Structure formats: structure tokens, C-alpha cells
Amino acid sequence: MEVVSNLPPHVLALDDDPAIRELIADYLAENELRVTTVATGRELAEVMARDTIDVVILDLRLPGEDGMTIARRLREESAIPILMLTGRIDEADRVMGLELGADDYLTKPFSPRELLARIRALLRRAKAQATVADAIAKVRAYRFGxxxxxxxxRRLKSSDGQSVELTNGEFSLLTAFLSAPQRVLTRDQLLELSRLHNAEVYDRSIDVQILRLRRKIESDPAHPQYIRTERGAGYLFDAPVDALR
Structure with missing residues (x-):
């Protein structure tokens, strides 16, 4: 029997500005979220060690240990959603934070209503990913063509017994396609599905890794029969797929 928890989601916010911590704590608590605020990376680690956290709000500009280092460590240890806080002019920080695995960002000063909306979106996405991850975890193998x-x-073999080596990123992208055959997947969707396998796949590398995948599975990579490009939309795996459970 499935047990449904009545506990509201738990948000952990790290910011060295007491006023921002108070704003976050008060507004989110008024909107039925549990909130813990901390001022340092050490305090964040202590809370993570004792509590179950659903979303981390992380200021990237911190004295001492910077937010980039903390974001990298969080992503290495878990798939917990991370919402970055950055300054308006810190575009390089935002790009780096997203490449390290953060899921979204807000620039300071920010609207509490927008913060709440983004947190709720991250919670919905995490729940959907958990459902997909559970389904994928039950699959032993995929067959196509x-x-x-x-x-x-993590082994790809052809019908004649030929084994093909796949990088972690290639494996994760191929599994993402095979879990959703004959559906157009955007780059964002491919990124989310790939993260289920803790792969280092970034938006800017998806096209390159798909090109490499085509060279490994397509008889004619220039005219692919499996991974088709849908211009302006994304990619589609255009073949029937059998999932063995």
C-alpha cells in the first residue's frame, strides 16, 4: 500500500544576507512550505545531513566557499533541484551554475511570488522525473531495429553480436530516446531525462553527442533512420522500441 505524506515540501535556502533569508523564510512559510535558512556552506551541509530537503535555494556569491563549489558538490551527491540566486550582471555565473547542474535561476532583487512559482515548478518537475525514473529503473533492456x-x-549490441562502446553521455541520451520513442523531445527534455543517469550532458553538447550516436547506430549517419531532427522543436526517435522488464 502506498503511503502519502501530509508533510509540505522542505526548502533549504543559503544566502549570507539576513534580510533575504528572512524574506524567503516568511513568504514561503506563508505559502505552506517548510523553510530552513542558513548563511554558510557548512550550515547547509549540516542541515542536509539531518533533514530531507526537496529544493535548495543557493546564492552563488558567498564569502568563503563560493556557491559554484557548493552547487558542484550538491549535484555530485544527489539530483536535488537547485535554484540559483545571482546578480543581474552575473551572466557568466548563471551559465556556469546551469552547466554545473543547477535547475533554474533568479536574479536579485527578485519577486517573492516569482520565487514561489519557480519552486513549485521545480517540485512538479522533480515529481515527474521520479515517476519516469521509477519506470526506467524497471527496464532491463531496450530493443530497436x-x-x-x-x-x-550499459552495453549496446547489434543482432550480429557486435558490441558498441558508449560514453556515459551517449548512453544516457540513447536511453532517454528509447524511453520515449516516436515523440519529439526538446533539448530541455533530453537534459532532464539524461540527468536520471547522473550523466554530464549539457545543452551545448547535446548536438555533438547525438552526432556521435548516429555514427554508432545509423547505417547512414547523414540520413538517419532512428534519431531524426525536428527543426525548431528538437529530436525524435523514429522507430518502434520494445522495453524488456
Whole structure:
């Protein structure tokens, strides 16, 4: 029997500005979220060690240990949603934070209503990812065309017994396609599905990794029969797929 928790989601906010911590704590608490605020990376680690956290709000500009280092460590340890706080002119910080695995960002000063909306969106996305991850975890292998991908062994073999080596990123992208065949997937969707396998896949590298995948599974990579480009929309895996559970 599935047990449904009545506890509201728990948000952990790290910012060295007491006024911002108070604003976040008061507004989110008024909107039925549990909130813990901290001022340092050490305090954040202590809370993470004792409590279950659903979303982390992380200021990237911190004295001492910077937010980039903390974001990198959080992403290495878990898939917890991370919402960055940055200054308006810190575009390089935003780009780096997203590449390190942060899920969204807000620039200071920010609207509390927008903060709440973004947190709720991250919570919905995390719940949907957990559902997809549970379904994918039950799949032993995928079969398409003359290929079989053993998920547990991360091994791709053709019908004639040929094994093809895949990088972590290629494996995760191929699994993302096979879990949603004959559906157009945007780059954002491919990124989210790829993160289920803790792969280092970034938006700017998706096209390159798809090109490499085509060279490995397509008989004619210049005219792909499996991974098709849908211009202005994304990519589509255009073949029937059998999932073995």
C-alpha cells in the first residue's frame, strides 16, 4: 500500500544576507512550505545531513566557499533541484551554475511570488522525473531495429553480436530516446531525462553527442533512420522500441 505524506515540501535556502533569508523564510512559510535558512556552506551541509530537503535555494556569491563549489558538490551527491540566486550582471555565473547542474535561476532583487512559482515548478518537475525514473529503473533492456541496449550493463549490441562502446553521455541520451520513442523531445527534455543517469550532458553538447550516436547506430549517419531532427522543436526517435522488464 502506498503511503502519502501530509508533510509540505522542505526548502533549504543559503544566502549570507539576513534580510533575504528572512524574506524567503516568511513568504514561503506563508505559502505552506517548510523553510530552513542558513548563511554558510557548512550550515547547509549540516542541515542536509539531518533533514530531507526537496529544493535548495543557493546564492552563488558567498564569502568563503563560493556557491559554484557548493552547487558542484550538491549535484555530485544527489539530483536535488537547485535554484540559483545571482546578480543581474552575473551572466557568466548563471551559465556556469546551469552547466554545473543547477535547475533554474533568479536574479536579485527578485519577486517573492516569482520565487514561489519557480519552486513549485521545480517540485512538479522533480515529481515527474521520479515517476519516469521509477519506470526506467524497471527496464532491463531496450530493443530497436537490429540493436539491443542492456540497461544494467550499459552495453549496446547489434543482432550480429557486435558490441558498441558508449560514453556515459551517449548512453544516457540513447536511453532517454528509447524511453520515449516516436515523440519529439526538446533539448530541455533530453537534459532532464539524461540527468536520471547522473550523466554530464549539457545543452551545448547535446548536438555533438547525438552526432556521435548516429555514427554508432545509423547505417547512414547523414540520413538517419532512428534519431531524426525536428527543426525548431528538437529530436525524435523514429522507430518502434520494445522495453524488456
Amino acid at each position: 537490429s540493436w539491443e541496449l542492456n540497461v544494467g550493463l
